């Protein structure tokens with residue numbers, strides 16, 4: 001069903017990591033996953049106390065206000081999972097394309113199977129996809145997200161078939177996503193990709209604990225340590241070794 005306004009819980013005027021250049025980032029409300037390391041639990045439900053409803057016109061007005069900063073950047077739609085509001089997003093993406101505004105979408109593709117034809121429709125309007133890959137087998141995926149469908153991997157294959165540029169992000173969490181076998185599989189996966197422009201290895205942090213407390217949600221990783229830079233470097237080396245792909249960058253600032 002098309003809603004004339006998007007439900008958005010946060011707006012970042014000068015995002016520096018969710019795509020190239022300086023970006024206006026809209027965080028869309030709603031996500032079907034429950035990732036153990038999620039740092040935006042306020043974005044899970046269909047609405048929260050922070051939710052604003054914005055029309056395309058209102059979103060573009062916010063963009064226009066700081067347009068000069070976005071010359072080499074653009075707009076990123078993140079979340080939550082923005083593709084849960086896919087009908088709105090298709091209209092928004094069409095307008096961005098017409099106005100030559102660079103549009104990036106960050107997603108974990110939670111509703112890929114229900115809305116595959118709409119995902120395909122979006123392909124022609126989106127300049128960059130940032131796919132948050134959670135895991136490489138159903139068991140790990142289920143454990144991390146409470147969903148066992150490997151949607152991110154499947155959508156990456158779709159992007160490859162359609163020759164669309166994309167980035168991949170992966171969150172490194174001690175004892176959860178940092179096993180040698182997982183990193184090896186990640187490396188091999190990346191190594192076979194042609195249209196991958198950038199890989200982001202993101203370090204887990206625990207700065208969202210207060211959000212969980214405020215929302216009265218149990219914080220599942222309370223005893224999980226934050227990895228230090230040498231542990232991250234080791235993980236990166238394993239991924240590099242198995243990917244044989246030099247398109248590997250590292251960022252600490254996204255999660």
Ligand code: SF4
Nearest residue numbers: 031033035038080108
């Ligand atoms: S997909 Fe993203 S927003 Fe949704 S639960 Fe996972 S980390 Fe949080």
